[in-house]
Amino acid sequence: MKGIVLDDLDLHIIRLLEEDGRQSFSLLGEKVGLSKTPCWNRVNRLQNAGVIEGYGARINPQKLGLEVRALVQVIVEFADYKAFEQAVNKHRSIDWCQAITGEFDYIMQVLADNIGELDSLLREELSGLPGVHRFTTSISTRVIKAAKGVSRT
Numbered sequence: 506m507k508g509i510v511l512d513d514l515d516l517h518i519i520r521l522l523e524e525d526g527r528q529s530f531s532l533l534g535e536k537v538g539l540s541k542t543p544c545w546n547r548v549n550r551l552q553n554a555g556v557i558e559g560y561g562a563r564i565n566p567q568k569l570g571l572e573v574r575a576l577v578q579v580i581v582e583f584a585d586y587k588a589f590e591q592a593v594n595k596h597r598s599i600d601w602c603q604a605i606t607g608e609f610d611y612i613m614q615v616l617a618d619n620i621g622e623l624d625s626l627l628r629e630e631l632s633g634l635p636g637v638h639r640f641t642t643s644i645s646t647r648v649i650k651a652a653k654g655v656s657r658t
Contacts, residue, residue, distance in 0.1 A: 515556075518537055519557070521533055521537065522548070526560040526561075527560075533548070570618055572619055573618070573620060575616075576644075577612070578612050578641045581636040582638055591635075
């Protein structure tokens, strides 16, 4: 990792924040053996270095009525990739999107209320995003492991 050296204490803090980003610095410090201020200093250093990019809540899409989760693999004309990425970032139904290697250029997760809405999204909106040449859609039947974080300690 360029620019910052992480020790075991930093990695422990990262893992604990991935589990609960809302805990107080006092509690976090207690768990890692630091007082509040040194703990805050470490977290602040990790934030300033870009290791910690932000904090947020994990939302259950089904609890919001979004019953269909689809993975869409997309091939995009190279000349249009910037416009495609801008459009993806603005689209309300695209939960996440990643550039990938292999046969397809991107993979994204699309959330919809039901199959009818997904069909409409695919035919009327996603197919019309800039540069879309072709896409393949798979419907997720259940989540086996959801993203929680990246620490492996």
